[in-house]
Amino acid sequence: MKISLNWIKELVNFNSPVEKLIEDLSMKGFPVEEVLKKEDDIIIDIEVTPNRPDCLGHIGIAREISAIYDIPLKKVRTNYRETEEAVENVVNIEILNPDLCLRYSGILIRDFKVTESPLWLKKRLEYLGVRSINVAVDLTNYVLLLTGHPIHAFDLEKIEERKILIRRAISGEKLITLDGVERILDDETLVIADGKKPLAIAGIIGGENSGISETTKDIFIESAYFNPISIRRTSKKLNFITEASYRFERGTDWEFPPIAAKICGSLFWKFGGKISKGVIDVYPGGIPERKVILRKEKLQELTGIPIPDSFVKKTLTKLGFNLTKIDKGKWNVIVPSRRNDATHEADLIEEVIRYFGYEKIPIELPATIESEIYIGERRNKVKKIREILFEEGYDEVINFSFINPHNEDFLNGDPIFLKNPISSKLSQMRRSLIPSLLESISLNMSRGIDGVKIFEIGNVYRKENEKIVEKLFLGVAASGYIQDKSWIEKEKFFDVFHLKGSIFHLLENLGIKNIKFEKSSENIYEQNSSLNIIISNEKVGSLGILNDSVLKKFQIEKKTFYSELNLDKILDEEHKFEFEPISRFPSTTRDISFLVDKKIPYSKIEETILSLEINELERFYLWDVFSGGNIPPEKVSMTMSFVYRSADRTLTDGEVNLLHMELIKKLKEKIDIKLR
């Protein structure tokens, strides 16, 4: 909210330079956002938090400044000469919905000349961002900026039947508001109406039909208190905020309406208006005074250092609270009606500490220890996964959780949509990490980075059985160079076996045994180019070469490899480390080269060898694979090494031969291999 320094000085006479004022206001809870130097004034833009609507006017700010510097506030004029005519004889007020309008006051001004405002008034308003319209409207805005209380002016002539009804609109009722827009009202909206028609949307904006023009002579001034929730709901529905609605929805002072009306009277009288006798004040409910008990021990408990009673009393009193001691260390505090925010003991403690000065409170560390020591197994495992991926050369990316639905239309399952997304390109919650990772690959390649190896750990969101479910996934994607060409080596390209190796390494390192890769077919991957990753007979993820149709959506031309793991499944499993004893005896290696039908997957050969359960077979590995040349086209040649070692003795050549021959024999039985 913008305030004028000159105006403040009319209300509280302080001497400090502007810089000190700004510092002091900031340190009391009113940060200064901007300072604008005008030719004859300084305008300060203060952030007023939603809990302090009493400071949305110059008087409120002046009151804080008066408390900060211990300088008295100057009184604002409320006196004027009244005519003989009584206002209640002219206008009749009726509140039909006292839950929405709790108090309605007004005064009547006769014979007022509606002209242009004098320069000083225009300037004052315009410096604070309010447009000057005519002297009558300007004076009502002046009172709003001065007091923080919204005022509305009606042309008395336009009030039919001289009756003002504060009621809900009838569904379908129309009103052209002061901005020229025709609004169709519903019965949730509170209106100010006369005997025949609505005149204004209460607390928000007036109607054109009753507004002040140059021909207006007699003015009815409205000063009221409206239910904050009602004003806020209507304002949201109309998608329209005014200086008035902004203040009403934060909660104004319910004792202030008649006083604001009198301040108005005083100003209009100065400008030549004739004010009728009295202030109409319809106040059916009567809002009770708020009382809060403040205990010294609670204040001390929250603050951390002792604060003298005298300071408490002085501070709260100068802020307008009324204290009476009940007991030693206990006060009964009456909260002024303008302080809607002070409803609890904690709020009063805040006022005291705020004025005591946060900078005076010492610095200490608490000795709190939780009852259970935190281990953080899950987080540690995620950390491990990331470490391994970094070692393998993958970079970490983080993408938005919402994506373009078009980029995921190849997936199954119910997506979750945002009701109010920022754009249609970010309107659906991602069900998979694929679109995020491919976007990242696409962006980097478009910027000339030819080798992209990335991963992301993040939630994917799905609807399962009508419930919203979040799952933590790891997605790994790579495309292009694994290593650029250099003077010493040729360039190397990433391929699916790099990815497979990384995933295997990762799972192994987490202590997971029973890792199985099974051929799969999913529409995101190319035919015969994908695997399901299975742990303990449960699918935990997949891996493969992405399908061109998927890549095309992201303008990726190079072959791209992808793997994903459902981390929720992996992280929650207990993986105990088991030491494997090592044998001190030497090993012997035997090779075999054989031809096998291309249709037989290597996994079958591997499984077969493992199923033989040869104790002395320490390990075996494949080290040559080729086809073509002299080899029949339907066959492939493989060479494997078998390492034999016993845990308790050195195996003789004879023993190894026997084992090896037996292995070959069994292998030939189960799989049609031809030795070379």
Added chain:
Amino acid sequence: MLDELKEKASKIRTELENKLNTVKSEKDLSELRDSLLSRKKGEISLLLKKIPELPEKERAQAGKLLNELRDFVEQEIKKTHQKILEEIEAKKKIEYFDITLPGRLFYTGSPHLIRLVEEEIEEIFLRMGYSIEEGPEIESDWYNFEALNIPKDHPARDAQDTFYIDDEMLLRTHTSPVQIRVMKKRKPPIKSIMPGRVFRKDEADASHSPMFFQVEGLVIDRGINFAHLKGTLDTFIKTLFSKNTELRFRPSYFPFTEPSAEIDMRCPLCKNPGEECRLCGGTGWIEILGAGMVHPKVLDTCGIDWELYTGFAFGLGVERIAMIKYGIPDMRYFYENDLRFIKQFGR
């Protein structure tokens, strides 16, 4: 006989190319030469010795054939020898050793800066004995607002533009709902931090993003006071930045804490206050934390008695901290994921 000879000759010719391809060294070549041309055992020499066994009229033809073959083989072997010599020379050139040539580079992957900074923050709190708690990103209105003393129709909701999925479910606008979850499931003493993704309906620009990361903290115990809040945050910031970092605690407002504070640190960029500064706008201070004593109403909602237990809570934006600490001018770098950005923060 002659035909047999012709056949053998033809075979030697065709096999020669294959054999020459497998030759890798001068030694291999020499062995091959001997196998074909050695006077005693060379294949061609042996064939030549058989000529006297042929009928007279075939001898001339056979001789010519074999001599041509021998010449051909000699020539091919010579060519191969030349090639081998050249390779040896070329190799000598490579084996020429210049230590100033670039080293073999292998890059390990880099963490994302947000995770790096999150870890830095977590480390400090772990050392202070805090646990780390997480919660769902898609939350209910109750956990995200109402339980935090932000009723429906409250102006405080305007501060955080919310993404809605339907009338009740939304994308959490802060990690404070996790504090409610922790307080509901555990009894004090509580000492936790809650990191995580949060979402606000803000257009992406240099200092805003529709998705960003926060870390919040919560301490609830007997006798927790404002001095503890100051001490904790003072220690945290000085460890994260430097011992000489100047801090300022000033009163503020949050619906879920009372009293509330905002914590500023001295702008590391500004040389002179009042000058234009992209970080602090010339004020000399940058706001980095929000904090306060947990509001009694919030404690009450979670079944904790304010008469027995008090607590403080605080929150920060991870990107904000990262931008200050690492001098990054624009928030959009974080979600572009350009590897030239990400790789700058490798371990």
